[in-house]
Amino acid sequence: MDLLDDSAVQRRLAEVPEWRREGDEIRRKVTAPDFPTAIRIVDEIAVEAEKMNHHPDIDIRWRTLHLALTTHDAGGLTENDFALAARIDGIAAAHGA
Numbered sequence: 031m032d033l034l035d036d037s038a039v040q041r042r043l044a045e046v047p048e049w050r051r052e053g054d055e056i057r058r059k060v061t062a063p064d065f066p067t068a069i070r071i072v073d074e075i076a077v078e079a080e081k082m083n084h085h086p087d088i089d090i091r092w093r094t095l096h097l098a099l100t101t102h103d104a105g106g107l108t109e110n111d112f113a114l115a116a117r118i119d120g121i122a123a124a125h126g127a
């Protein structure tokens with residue numbers, strides 16, 4: 031998987047407006063209605079991540095999830111990061127987050 035150049039990153043970021051670039055990562059916060067829902071969201075993300083063999087860093091604090099995506103094998107941002115970001119947005123939205 032090839033690294034995306036800065037213009038490609040900016041273009042893809044526009045498609046996932048909840049996410050922000052921070053160096054070699056994109057990050058977003060997900061606030062769930064309660065803790066069990068936050069964990070359900072994490073569980074559904076885990077299933078998608080496993081399907082894609084592309085895994086986010088997830089920081090869980092009560093009902094707030096901080097998610098970070100980068101492609102470790104490539105040392106930066108690739109299409110995989112934005113594909114998983116979009117799937118994460120769908121999961122969060124489905125749970126009212």
Ligand SMILES: C[C@H](O)[C@H](O)[C@H]1CNC2=NC(N)=NC(=O)C2=N1
Pocket residue numbers: 083084085086099100101102103104
């Ligand atoms: C061996 C395995 O396929 C690789 O380590 C996969 C696993 N999940 C991954 N997840 C992420 N975010 N980046 C990777 O480069 C990556 N590589």
